[in-house]
Amino acid sequence: MHTLDHTLDEILALAATHFKVPREKLTPDDDFFKTLGIDSLQALDLLTRLETHFHVELPDYELQGVTDFRTLASRIQARL
């Protein structure tokens, strides 16, 4: 059973790998647009990777207004 902390940890690790940034640079409350230097399409790309990893499907609008890893983790956690 995944806890929210596990989910969050895995998201941070996946984001670090996907965007080639050191894992230790990412924290749960980071604004991922700013920390990763990405635009909303790249964020959607990340979401696709996360869906594959967690075996869930999220509509695009679930990401609307989400800017930090913690909230993103809670959206994914809700569907696990």
Add this chain to the structure above:
Amino acid sequence: MLDLDQYASLGAALRDALDRWPNETCLIESDRNKEKTRLTYSDFKELALPLARSLEDADLKPDDRVAIIMTNQSKWLISAYAILHGGGVLVPLDYKLTAAEHLQLLAHCKARVLIVEYHLWRAITQSPEFKNHKLQTVLVTEAPPSGDLAGAFRWENFRRKGDPTFVPRQREDVACIVYSSGTAGRPKGCVLTHENYLEQCKSLTAWYPFWPGVRYLSILPTNHAIDFMVGFIGPFVCGACVVHLRTLRPEFVRDAFVRYKITYVSLVPMVLKNLERGLKAKFDALPAPKRFLLNRLISVNKAFTRLHPNLRLSRTLLPQVHRAFGGQLLTIIVGGAFMEPSTLQFFYDLGIPVANGYGLTEACTALTVNDLKPFRPDTVGKPLPGVQLRVLNPDADGIGEVAVQSKTVMAQYLDDPELTAETIVDGWLLTGDLGRFDGNGHLQLFGRKKNMIITEGGKNIYPEDIEAIFDSLPVKEFSVFAANYVWPAKNLGGEKLILVLRLEQGQEFTETLKEEINARNRRLPDFKRVSGYLIWDRDFPRTASMKIKRTVLAEEIGKRTDRAAVVEL
């Protein structure tokens, strides 16, 4: 294509289009890899008329305003046609706005009917402002069987048998009210007539025609002026097909080009740059000999397409690249915001014609488009047929404010005669954009005269619209500006918003204050955020009614500081 000169309204033209090409496919809707809907013009009519009849029975009257808040999908266009059929005025709202913003604009345009997707309706009903809404009828699409509709009807069930009455409209009647900005400040509702749309469609299709068999990939939101025109009206009056995607995930967008053999697509710079990044990553991953060969083929293609595109040759020279775009792509139309010439050049060198354009909602959609004779990455093209442009008060370099006179220029801003009078002067629409014409009649843009930015996603952001988020910030006073407005720059790249702070006497700028600003900033959508702050050491100039004199303040700041004084957040 229909002869649009023969029509007085969008509804009349669309009605004839549905009868003219009954067996042609007009709509395909795909969600990820699954095709959800495929409609012929005849199917479309069968779905739209019972809705029009139901709206009529719900007492929809000519000129009643009906708002649509939906992502790109078939029900958007079906609803729009039903509204226009009944003589209603369509108000397309941006689905990415917040619920409070939606309610504010619904109130501003006095919408009587709302057609909305379920998840958006849920957000609206949970907003504190919801209790004040004046909507009489709400239709909700795709609501789950147990979903709480808060008094709304299910779109799917809102249909009646029997022919609805077609309500004729005149060319000067209002077709749509489209908000170009102003969600928190002064709403700018562009009142666009049937003539505006019919003329815009005529001029755009003169250069970039549609015909039965053409497939247009609709990625930009349909509420956006560009997609409404080239992702609905244009294809429909020509018997062409619109492909909708329910997701904007880059991998599914790429897949759609191939699966549906797309002919045209309109993109904002952000999406084009995303495609460029993806292609470059693929090229970089090629083994050295293949990369060398690719570069040589690109060079050959460049040499042979210098004067005009040669699609047959380009597809032969670079088949894999063109197959990745479906092999049928004629043109990528780019607009909505500033596009870096290098990105346009990248695609053109691959043999993919990219037509950079320029326009504004106030003029319906497009004013200029590149005609590719020859391709020019450094301009926004030439004025479309019927569009007159001139440069007002040019400086020594020939640069001045671009003004337009055309049958596509809006009638007015909704309920704002003062702003209308400032914007349309002696029959010329003042764009607020700075440009000049080169010797070949191409328009080049160099910046803005107005205090605003346009994001790479094509969104207009006015500083006064986002200031509310910083209300009661513990400082003496603050204001938000477009950096290029304070320090005029003769380019349109990297537009940013900055927060100007006047601290209390003796107050220090602390880490706590910075955190507070960051926290407020993060409540805004990413594209609306300020990117830096500037500490200003004088009181803000104010009017007698205590409003900040923004122009005066911007001039003072611009004179006494430079961009380097802005601290990044």
